[in-house]
Amino acid sequence: MTTKSRRATTLVELLVVVAIVALLIGLLLPAVQKVREAAARLKCANNLKQIGLAALAHHEQYDRFPTGGTTWSAPPTYYYGVPAFGAGQNAGWGFQLLPFIDQGNLQRDPLHVVGTPVPLYFCPSRRAPLARAGRALIDYASATGTGGGVSESGPYYGIVVRNPYRVNAADVSDGLSNTLVIGEKRLNPAQYLTGCWYDDTGAMAGWDNDIVCITTLGLARDGGDTAYQFGSAHPNGMNAVFGDGSVRPISYATSAATLTTLGDRRDGGIAILD
Numbered sequence: 109m110t111t112k113s114r115r116a117t118t119l120v121e122l123l124v125v126v127a128i129v130a131l132l133i134g135l136l137l138p139a140v141q142k143v144r145e146a147a148a149r150l151k152c153a154n155n156l157k158q159i160g161l162a163a164l165a166h167h168e169q170y171d172r173f174p175t176g177g178t179t180w181s182a183p184p185t186y187y188y189g190v191p192a193f194g195a196g197q198n199a200g201w202g203f204q205l206l207p208f209i210d211q212g213n214l215q216r217d218p219l220h221v222v223g224t225p226v227p228l229y230f231c232p233s234r235r236a237p238l239a240r241a242g243r244a245l246i247d248y249a250s251a252t253g254t255g256g257g258v259s260e261s262g263p264y265y266g267i268v269v270r271n272p273y274r275v276n277a278a279d280v281s282d283g284l285s286n287t288l289v290i291g292e293k294r295l296n297p298a299q300y301l302t303g304c305w306y307d308d309t310g311a312m313a314g315w316d317n318d319i320v321c322i323t324t325l326g327l328a329r330d331g332g333d334t335a336y337q338f339g340s341a342h343p344n345g346m347n348a349v350f351g352d353g354s355v356r357p358i359s360y361a362t363s364a365a366t367l368t369t370l371g372d373r374r375d376g377g378i379a380i381l382d
Contacts, residue, residue, distance in 0.1 A: 145343065148233040152292070153347045153355045155228050159248065159290055160349035162208035163201070163267075170194075171276055173289075174204035176250055177314030178271045184312055186218050195272035200319045201290075202229060202246055202311035222312045229311050231292060233341040234330070240303040243310030249293040249321040249338070251371035265372045266323075267351055270315045277351075280373040284351030288370040291348035291358065293321050294339020295330050306335035323371035326364035338367065356381060 166174050177200030184199035185192040206215035209228055214221050225237035225244040234247055250268035267275050267289045280287050306317040317335040327338035327346055340346035345359040369377035
C-alpha cells in the first residue's frame with residue numbers, strides 16, 4: 109500500500125498569497141471608489157434636475173420664479189396656518205419649492221418644516237440628509253452677483269432674487285438655457301456632519317449664505333472656510349441647474365468672471381462651458 113504525503117503550505121507561500129490579495133484589493137479599491145463617486149455625482153445631478161423642474165413648475169403656476177426670501181433670522185411665514193406667497197414669504201426657494209417636489213404636506217406643517225431634512229437637498233458625495241440644532245441643512249444654493257449675498261439692496265441679477273423683487277422668464281434676456289440658477293455650495297468636509305456658521309440656518313431660511321452663493325467668488329473643491337462660495341465634493345467640478353431645467357457640470361477651472369456671466373440673467377454675455 110502506497111501512502112501519499114501531503115505537502116504543508118509554507119509561511120513564505122502564505123505571505124505571497126496575502127501579498128497578492130492585498131495587491132488585488134489595492135487595485136480594486138480605487139475602481140470601486142470611482143464607481144461610487146460616479147453614482148453619487150449622477151444622483152446629485154438628478155437632485156438638481158428635480159429642483160430645476162420644480163422652479164419651472166413654480167413659474168408656470170405663479171408666473172414667477174421662487175425668490176430667496178427676506179432674511180435668515182425669521183422663520184417661514186404663515187397666515188392662519190397657510191404658507192404665505194410672494195413678497196410676504198420670508199423663507200427662500202428651499203421652502204417655496206416644497207409643493208413642487210412632493211413635499212406639500214411638509215410645507216403646510218409649521219411645527220416640523222424647519223427641522224425636517226429634505227433628501228433632495230443633499231449631495232450624496234457629502235452627507236446623508238441631516239439636521240443640526242433643530243434646522244435641516246442643505247447642500248445647494250442659488251446664484252447671485254456682486255454684493256447680492258450680503259447687501260440689503262442688491263444688485264440682484266440672478267433668477268432667484270431677494271424679496272420684494274421678483275423675476276419671470278421675460279426678465280431673463282440672456283435666455284433660460286444660458287442662465288445658472290442653483291448649484292452646489294462649498295463646504296468644509298470636516299464640518300459636513302456638524303454644520304458651521306454658514307451652514308446652520310438651514311434649507312428653510314430666508315436670504316442667507318445657507319441658500320445663496322455669490323458668483324464673483326468663483327468655485328472650488330470643498331475645503332476651507334469661505335461663505336457664499338460655490339463648490340463641491342466631486343473631483344472635477346460642481347453640478348448646476350440652469351433656467352430651462354438642464355443640468356450641466358461646471359469645472360473648477362471656470363473663472364469667477366465666467367461664473368458671474370452664467371449667473372447674470374441680463375448682462376448680454378453668453379458663457380460657453382467645456
